[in-house]
Amino acid sequence: MLGLALEGGGAKGAYQFGAWKAFRELGMEFDGITGTSIGALNGALMIQNDYEKAYEIWHEIAPEKILNVDSKLYNMIMETGIKPDQIQFILEQAQRFVKDAGLDIGPLVKMIREGTKEDLIRKSKKDFGFVTVSLTDLKPLELFKEEVPEGKMADYLLASSYLPIFKPEKIDGKTFLDGGFYNNLPINMLYQKGYRKVVAVRLMSKGRIKKVNFKDLEVTYIQPKHDLGNILDLSKEKALFNINLGYYDTLKVFQNLYGENYYLIDGINDREGIDFFQGLKPETIEKISNLLGLHGTLPKKRLVFEELVPKLIQLLGCRQEVSYGEIVLKLLEEIAAYENVELFKIYSLQEFIREINNREVTMKKSTDSLFLSSALLLRFNKDKILEKMIKIMLTSEKKFHINNGSK
Secondary structure (H helix, E strand, C coil): CEEEEECCCHHHHHHHHHHHHHHHHHCCCCCEEEEECHHHHHHHHHHCCCHHHHHHHHHCCCHHHCCCCCHHHHHHHHCCCCCHHHHHHHHHHHHHHHHHCCECCHHHHHHHHHHCCHHHHHHCCCEEEEEEEECCCCEEEEEEHHHCCCCCHHHHHHHCCCCCCECCCCECCECEEEHHHCCCCCHHHHHHCCCCEEEEECCCCCCCCCCCCCCCCEEEEECCCCCCCCCCCCCHHHHHHHHHHHHHHHHHHHCCCECCCCEECCCCCHHHHHHHHHCCCHHHHHHHHHHHCCCCCCCHHHHHHHHHHHHHHHHCCCCCCCCHHHHHHHHHHHHHHHCCCCCCCEECHHHHHHHHHCCCCCCCCCHHHHCCCHHHHHHHHHHHHHHHHHHHHHHCHHHHCCCCCCC
16 A cells, blocks of 8 residues: 655645645555644545645645635735835734734635535545544544544544634634644654555644554655745745646656756766766866865865865765765856756756756757757866866855865
8 A cells, every 4th residue: 555645734735736736647546644734635536536726736836726815915925125114014913913813714614614525535445544632631632534424524624624723613612722732743643554665745843743663564755845825825837836836846756867956867876976076177176166265285186086075075065974976066056047048848968958058159050069968068068167166156255155265
C-alpha cells in the first residue's frame, strides 16, 4: 500500500495541488491520504477525485474568496511597510477585529461546506484521515473518516484549519484549533493503518511534526527549495508560482532529475567536474583567488583543489561530500538564477548551458553547435562560467558572505 501525507500551511497548499498534477501525469495512485489543515482540505478533494474543483480553487484564489476582510487592509498587511496616512484606517479595522474576536472566514466556511462531498469520501475505498485539536476537551484528534460523525465531515475538515486568528466556529458546542499545533504532517496515522511506503509533501510551515523513526517505514519527501510565501498570501500570482513549483519538484523526485533549484535530465559527472577545475586558465584562478583572499603562494593547480574548491563549497552552501560535478552544476544554477533563466522547464545540460550563454550572446545556429556534447560546452566555457560567478559574487556580497582579503 502507498500512502500520501500532506502538511498544513494555509495558502502554501497550492504547492500540493501542483504535486497532484504531477502524480496524475505519472500515473501514481495512493491507497490512503492523511493531512492537516490545508493538507486535509486538499486531501479531501483528492479522495473525492475532484481535480477540476481543486484546479478552480487554486487558479482563481483571492483574499475575498477566503476571508471577509477589507481588501485595502489585507493589502496593507501583506505589504512590507505601512505608510503614515494608513495608520488610522488600520487602527479602525483592528478595533473591529478585536470586537469580532478574529478574522471572519465566512467565504472559506462556505467553500468547504459546498465543496465537501461526504458521501464520496465515505464510499471511497481509500483511507482518509486528518488532525485537529479540541480546545474544549483539551485533546488532540487524529481522525479517520469512519471516526467522524455522520453529516459532520465538512465541519471537522474546517476544524483542522482553525488558526487562532480566525473567528472561531463551534461544532456541537465545542471549539477546535488547527491540527498543526499537534501534528502538521500525519505520517504516523498512515503507519498505524499498516502503510510502509509513504510520499510526504512538505510546505515547510511552522507547526509540530511528530517524529517517525520506524525502521520498516520508507518515506519519500517532496519539499520546496524556494520560499512558498506567507500562509495568508492569497494572491493568484503566488499561487500559480507554488503550483508550478510543486509540479516540477514532484517530477524531479520521481523522474530522478538533476539540479537543486532547476530541473535537468542529465547532470555533470565527477570526471567532467575535475576536468573543469583542472582546465582553468591561470588568469581566472588569480582573479577569483584575489576576490576570495586565497593564498597566492601555492602553485596554481594546488590552489584550485586545496583552497578554491573548498571555498566554493562553503559559499555555495553545498554539503561537504559534494562531488566535483555537483559543484560545477551548482555554479551553473547560481548563474542561471542571477541571469533570470526560466525556472519552470526541464532542460538537458546542453540546453541549460546554452540558455545561460544566450543571456549575453545569441549563439549562431549551426549543425556543429547543435551536436556539441555537454563536456565540450563545459570545456569551452569553463573560464567564462567562473568569471561570471566572480561578477555575481562581487554584486551579491551579502548573499555569499564574502569578506575580501580574508579566508
